[in-house]
Amino acid sequence: MTATLEVHFFGHAAVGLIGTDAQGHRRAVLLDPYEPGGFGGLMGYGPILFTPDVILHSHGHADHAHVAPFPGCPVLGPLAFARLGTDDATAAAWADQLALSALCVDHDAWDGSTRGGQTWMVALTLSGVRVVHSGDVGELPPQERLDSLAADGVDLFFAACGGFYTLGGAEASELARRLGARVTIPMHTRTLRCQLSELADDASLRARYARVGHAHSPCLLDRAWLDTAPQALVIATQPDTPAP
Secondary structure: OOOOEEEEEEEOOEEEEEEEOOOOOEEEEEEOOOOOOOHHHOEOOOOOOOOOOEEEOOOOOOOOOOOOOOOOOOEEOHHHHHOOOOOOHHHHHHHHHHOOEEEEEEOOOOOOOOOOOEEEEEEEEEOOEEEEEOOOOOOOOOHHHHHHHHOOOEEEEEEEOOOOOOOOHHHHHHHHHHHOEEEEEEEOOOEOOEOOOOOOOOHHHHOOOOOEEEEEOOEEEOHHHHOOOOOEEEEEOOOOOOOO
């Protein structure tokens, strides 16, 4: 039976993945959970209805590291990512199960001086699908640094592309090209439920691809789907309860 990857897009940069790890176990991974109702209500996405086995967050900002609703769940963030490849037992265990790797990058094009320092791009594999999550990347890292993430190929690239806080659409599509991403999924953009005025929508990124697909969260993908997949995939967020 072909292994499938279940993809949940909750909005902003929050992504849930359910699939089979390197040991054949079913795993649920949550990346960059936001704070519902954050930024004075401008973060209009509701509570994240998901039961993760582990949470990965790219940096400590509240719209990417709101882990309080998941008590007892293991959390790997910047400190753990920095320890990948060392004798840190927790980092090593998840690294083995998820083929986890990470790259520290700047939150902006000025060495992180204006948008809060550094953030991490994270790569993992579930159900044989290699996924990279951009975090709040605000720079275009040189190719030699990106090669560590792209060494095993990149099937899905969740790309922050709303600009101001992160790369915009043009830069995000160039980052996807440098990674060799087969499918780029826009995130961290202005939407009907995320009214941060500085963010742009995903039109700039979509305009750079000839083949753009659309899906509703959650969606099921597998390696066979990748053979005919669009270059970019816009995933509509799943219904949820209103933000407080």
